[in-house]
Amino acid sequence: MATETLTAERILAATEDVLRQYGPTKATVVDVARALGVSHGSVYRHFRTKAALREAVTKRWLDRTTDELLRIVEDTSARAEDRLRRWNIHLFEAKRAKAGADPQLFATYEVLLRENSATVDEHIADLVGQLTAILEAGLDGGEFTLGSVEPARGARAVFDATVRFHDPVYAAQWTLPGIEQDLDAVLDLLLCGLRVRG
Amino acid sequence: MATETLTAERILAATEDVLRQYGPTKATVVDVARALGVSHGSVYRHFRTKAALREAVTKRWLDRTTDELLRIVEDTSARAEDRLRRWNIHLFEAKRAKAGADPQLFATYEVLLRENSATVDEHIADLVGQLTAILEAGLDGGEFTLGSVEPARGARAVFDATVRFHDPVYAAQWTLPGIEQDLDAVLDLLLCGLRVRG
DNA sequence: CAGCTGACAGATATTGAAATCTGTCAGCTG
DNA sequence: CAGCTGACAGATTTCAATATCTGTCAGCTG
Structure with a gap:
């Protein structure tokens, strides 16, 4: 009470x-x-409106995943390539787990997407920012190459190229057999493009 | 009459x-x-049902784009890399033109997507098949490398990595400024991964 | 007097009855 | 008699009346 x-x-x-x-x-x-x-x-x-309340709840819920991902970004003991792969796989598995274990909160998140909420834009900006940090670490360590492309732009390209594995519109496909291999195939191709070769 | x-x-x-x-x-x-x-x-x-009629109309409408793309696949005078790039850009521009010029037929296509129609699966299979043909041409010509990955799997990875630029769920983003550069950035990354380097 | 209540107006959602649509088929027609 | 019609049953959609919800605010309370 x-x-x-x-x-x-x-x-x-x-x-x-x-x-x-x-x-x-x-x-x-x-x-x-x-x-x-x-x-x-x-x-x-x-909370001024119901929408503001819904956004705040969803932000809290999304930030739990962002926090987990940050640990991978900050694990500087690992190679950038490993971190980039682990980061993407973790993002995929976290989103899939949320869709499966918390369907109602996931549906709430989908409502925000339809509303073009600023919270979602910030969430995406956070994620692309983390990816940028991994790319920059890889560039600094001589592990990655991006030619004349800005790290932030490269990070956005990696994020775009993996949308099928983290955008809620594809949630229905995340339980299909072979989806992990599809993600691996895309990551292989992307890492091939980033890697510095002899 | x-x-x-x-x-x-x-x-x-x-x-x-x-x-x-x-x-x-x-x-x-x-x-x-x-x-x-x-x-x-x-x-x-x-036509046995209204759904069958809707599917047949949409198939005809989608096949017009598939036919145009086939001409790029069969243009063996060009390098595989150029064809892969042109093919993806043409697919993007064709989808965007359909969404803009034929909004009602585009909406019909979106209905089929929600219904998990076989027509859409076939359309996607057609497109991935065309991509596979370009990849195989590039592998045969010593222009591309895929390691131990099957061409069909590599084609699917390229298709997956570019969903943001051809999947109707993203149609609203296709008129945003900078979208062409985003597609270019993803294609640069993918082609980097495919290209055989010295 | 800071924080809470609950009545209220306008917006939104629900509901169920009526209208329309889909898909069938017995029979008409050229 | 091949191909078409139009009445029909059941499914779906529409619509308007009703109920519920959102967001405000004057005033209550500890």
């Missing part, structure tokens, strides 16, 4: 539960307020 | 017109029959 003060964090946690149970089409702000034992007016005191 | 006999071809042409005018959500089989001056029962004599 939550007698503590109402904080943004408590609202986010409650909203995540409500979204998980009802999904983005059925969950209402009144449901969230009821779960917290407050009136829905109080929720609007912390 | 069409007094000639009713053929599948005449029905397809009329259906294309009706779809162009009303779009896939509003066009009905009765509309098609009316355009032909026959009863809708006669249309069902040539």
